[in-house]
Amino acid sequence: MTAHANHSEENKSLRPQEGPKRHIITFIVSIFLTALAFFAVAYMPESPFVIPFIVLIGLIQAGFQLYVWMHLDQKGHEFPTLGIWMGVFFVAAFIIVFIYWLGGY
Amino acid sequence: MAGHGHVAHSPKRHTGLMDWLTTVDHKKIGILYLVAGGFFFLLGGLEAILIRIQLMYPDSKIFIGATFNELTTMHGTTMIFLAAMPVIFALMNAVVPLQIGARDVAFPFLNSLGFWLFFMGGLLLNTSWFLGGAPDAGWTAYAPLSSAFSGRGVDFYVLGLQIAGIGTWLGGINFLVTIINMRAPGLSFMRLPMFTWTAFITSTLVLFAFPAITVSLVLLMFDRLFGANFFDAAAGGNEVIWEHLFWIFGHPEVYILILPAFGVISEVMPTFSKKRLFGYSAMVFSTVLIGFLGFMVWAHHMFTVGLGPVANAIFGVATMLIAIPTGIKIFNWLFTLWGGHIRFTTAMLYAVGFIPTFVIGGMTGVMLAIPTADYQYHDTYFVIAHFHYVIVGGMVLGLFSGLYYWWPKMFGRMLNETLGKWNFWTFFIGFHLTFFPQHFLGLLGMPRRVFTYQAGVGLESMNFISTIGAFLMGVGFIIFIWNVIVTNSKKKDAPADPWDARTLEWTIASPAPEYNFAQTPLVRGLDALWTEKMAGNKKMTPAEPLGEIHMPSASILPFLMSVGLFIAGYGFIYHMYVLIGVGAVIVVSCMFTRSFKDDPGWHVPIDEVERTEKEARA
Known part of the structure; x- marks a missing residue:
């Protein structure tokens, strides 16, 4: 409807060093982390650390996805960032309560 | 953006029923929400009166057993999901885009879809009365009563609320995006009118709370329809998880309900006190804080489940914390009234009546x-x-209060003030008669959801008073309906600013023209219109030249999509896979059409804008 799209602001938010470099680096690191996950399962199937380890590298990859590939680190993404972290906070609270006080047993 | 690139094709304007089915105009969708919500409010109110008739005398046998359970369940479910939510969305649709100087919501198509999904979900739920009995497991539908020991009615509850819930969720997202992105130039967040602020926080709560009810309804659906065991303790399930998930949704839901009312009061009080809202920034802060704390207190509905003393203490203290921001609000309203030039219109009566009543609650x-x-x-x-x-x-x-205040902006007519005052006093006195004695009935041990009580244990007189009060509330609501009918039979003569108000929606004609603002206004302070009035200006400073206005196209797809889900809902309830298929085909083909058919919208030409504006001033 109304012309609220602010083109000059969008241009400003593109940093000068912005290029394919960060994408390539995170892509390679992500592949490396995925490979690590396969190795962990293949060589230490009995270890209790395998699942926490895979969850951890999964979180790192999710961070790459959000902040590098989906541009969450750029200007104008304050509300999505706030929303995501608020959701994470709420869900963390729910999980803590579920773990300790689910009740009914 | 407007006017460049696209050739303005001739506007396709529907009339009559087709107009209402296809409209994407937020003002018309607001009216649709109001009519549908009012209808369901009437149904829920009727159920309430029937409950009170049964409880009027001890040992009554009018509505007993399953019928009484159906009445209480449907009263609660209807009032919360199908009456309260839509009337809130009615006001948000009617007011928020006007208050922020926008021409519509961010996603007009989604807005229409949200309404029709809610309406079809509500309809599906209420058809259960004619199809073997309404849900009877309480509006909270606790498992395992709802999962293993209830009839088909609960399937209607699950599917109906699921469909209606998708609609509400879409509405919440829509208002978030609208308020973040479509504010007029100069309208910073700390200049937002309080109603828009509360609409914003309410939408945030909708965004975070409704997924919880969606998940719990999916679990219940799988338990009931497909033989899953989420709530079957014997098979390793856990029925308490329903209570947690339901109240993770259910507690924010009560703040979803009350925050817009806070917003209305914060608009009505300054206007009719002729003062700016006392402590605006504290009001904003307390709204945000209430919204946040609302997510951290759900287990206070479950104190007797046996979570243990630590959980109960944490959730008890967290709950008491909410009294602080709420208290801030109450005092700010009182200080707004203090020394004001107060006019007791019906809207103001409701706002003033709100304060002591809400404080008791x-x-x-x-x-x-x-x-x-x-x-x-x-x-x-x-x-x-x-x-x-x-x-x-x-x-x-x-x-x-909000309806009396914004009625002229929604419909172009002023509600009758004399009838309004009758409406207020009958409803208000009836309300207190109904519910004040119930505190003491409860302290005497009368349990909820039980269809009768014995004579001679001291419960008769207060139950009788309570029922009389319920009748009086019914009378009050009928006076309101009468007021609407009387008002509707008069000509549209409401001025643009009938209350000498303070915010942007009063700068344009009543009712607002299709495009709202001929020129986007420039906001130069809190209470944008009042700022201009104090500067001696007759109207807002425009922030753009007059030009043709880009409008979204009307569409029947949201209605068809909702019909598709409605049909699929019956398919799930009755295990008729053909119906599920038919519904799914309708929904998916509508989505396909929406995605692949390019829709550039249409333009209101300049001369039509000028003509409309001239007629409005005449």
Whole structure:
């Protein structure tokens, strides 16, 4: 409807060093982390650390996805960032309560 | 953006029923929400009166057993999901885009879809009355009663609320995006009118709370329809998980309901006191804080489940914390009134009546937040009295206030003030007659959801008074309906600014033209219109030249999509896979059409804008 799209602001938010470099680096690191996950399962199937380890590298990859590939680190993404972290906070609270006080047993 | 690139094709304008089915105009969708919500409010109110008739005398046998369970379940479900939510969305649709100087919401198509999904979900739920019995497991539908020991009615509850819930969720997202992105130039967040602020926080709560009910309804659906065991303790499930998930949704839901009422009161009080809102920034802060804390207190509905003293203490204290931001609000409203030039219009009467009533509800809320005391109150009429004081005494009084205040902007006609005052006093006195005695009924031990009580244990007189009060509330609502009919038969003569008000929606004609603002206004202070009035200006400074206005196209797809889900809903309930298929095909082909058919919208030409504006001023 109304012309609220602010083109000059969008241009400003593109940093000068912005290029394919960060994408390539995170892509390679992500592949490396995925490979690590396969190795962990293949060589230490009995270890209790395998699942926490895979969850951890999964979180790192999710961070790459959000902040590098989906541009969450750029200007104008304050509300999505706030929303995501608020959701994470709420869900963390729910999980803590579920773990300790689910009740009914 | 407007006017470049696209060739303005001739506007396709529908009339009559087709116009209402296809409209994407937020003002018309607001009216649709109001009519549908009003209809369901009438149904829920009728159910309430029937409940009170059964409880008028001890040992009555009018509506007993399953029928009484159906009445209480459908009263609660209808009032919360199908009456309160849509009337809130009615006001948000009618007011928020106008208050922020926008021409529509961010996603007009989604807005229409949200309405029709809610409506079809509500319809599906209510058809259960004619198809073998309504849901009867309480509006909270606790498992395993709802999962293993209830009839087909609960399937209607699950599918109906699921469809309606998708609609509400879409509405919430839409208003978030609208308020973030479509504010007029100069309208910073700390200049937003309070109603828009509360709409914003309410939408955030919708965004985060509704996924929880979606998940719990999916689990219940799988347990009931496909033989899953989420709530079957014998098979390794856990029925308490339903209570957690339901209240993770259910507690934010009560703030979803009350915050817009707070917003209405914060608009009505300054206007009719002729003062700016006292402590605007504290009001904003307390709204945000209430929204945040609302997510951290759900287990106070579960004190008697046996979570243990640590959980009960944490959730009890967290609950009491909410009294602080709420108290800030109450005092700010009182200070707004203080020394003001007060006009007691009907809207103001409702706003003033709201304060003591809501404070009583808040006070009993803090009483209920004490876990040890809650063991006494739990599942008694004390709880019923408490939440009716906050929901009816808080939200409904607030919504009535808002309806009387914004009626001229929505419909171009002023509601009759004399009838309005009759409406207020009958409803207000009826409300207190109904629910005040219920506190004491609860303390005497009368349990909720039980269809009768014995004579000679001291419950007769207060139950009788309560039923009389319910009749009086019914009379009050009928006077409101009468007022609407009387008003509707007169000509549209409401001025643009009938209340000498302060915010942007009063700068344009009543009712607002299709495009709202001929020119986007420039906002130069809190209470944008009042700022200009104080500067001696007759109208807002425009922020753009007059030009042709880009409008979204009307579409029948949202209605068809909702019909598709409605049909699929019956398919799930009756295990008729053909119906599920038919519904799914309708929904998916509508989505396909929406995605691949390019729709550039249409333009209102300049001369039509000028003509409309001239007619409005004449």
